[in-house]
Amino acid sequence: QVQLVESGGGLVQAGGSLRLSCAASGRALSNYHMGWFRQAPGKEREFVAAIYRGGGTTDYADSVKGRFVISRDNAKNTVYLQMNSLKPEDTAVYFCAARSGWYDREYKRYDYWGQGTQVTVSS
Numbered sequence: 001q002v003q004l005v006e007s008g009g010g011l012v013q014a015g016g017s018l019r020l021s022c023a024a025s026g027r028a029l030s031n032y033h034m035g036w037f038r039q040a041p042g043k044e045r046e047f048v049a050a051i052y053r054g055g056g057t058t059d060y061a062d063s064v065k066g067r068f069v070i071s072r073d074n075a076k077n078t079v080y081l082q083m084n085s086l087k088p089e090d091t092a093v094y095f096c097a098a099r100s101g102w103y104d105r106e107y108k109r110y111d112y113w114g115q116g117t118q119v120t121v122s123s
Helices: none
Strands: 003-007 010-013 018-025 033-039 046-051 058-060 068-073 078-083 092-099 117-122
Touching: 003 092, 018 033, 018 092, 018 117, 033 068, 033 078, 046 068, 046 078, 058 068, 078 092
Parallel strands: 010 117
Antiparallel strands: 003 018, 018 078, 033 046, 033 092, 046 058, 068 078, 092 117
16 A cells, blocks of 8 residues: 655746645555646546656656656655646646556556645636
8 A cells, every 4th residue: 555645736826836745655656657647626637747667757748748847756755746837727636646557647547646735826
């Protein structure tokens, strides 16, 4: 079992930055592909970014490519999402998740989830 706890969300103006953290306990995150997802009110949960188990490969949704950066610190058992040039359409609850199988963007295939952290971007 892996327990995930997100932090770092908040209210920011358009063009600003936030860094989300996802701290894990229970097992080493190095065993998992890690993803960030988000869900806006009335919308389905969507993929944002992921980093492979080995840490050398990352993947981004087109909507955030060039603005967001995912990273992991296995020594701290933590994954980060640096979000720059934020837009009002980035407003959502952001979740981190862990997957033990083959890499996949599909949120339904992730095994463990955090409780989420709210990100609100004002125009």
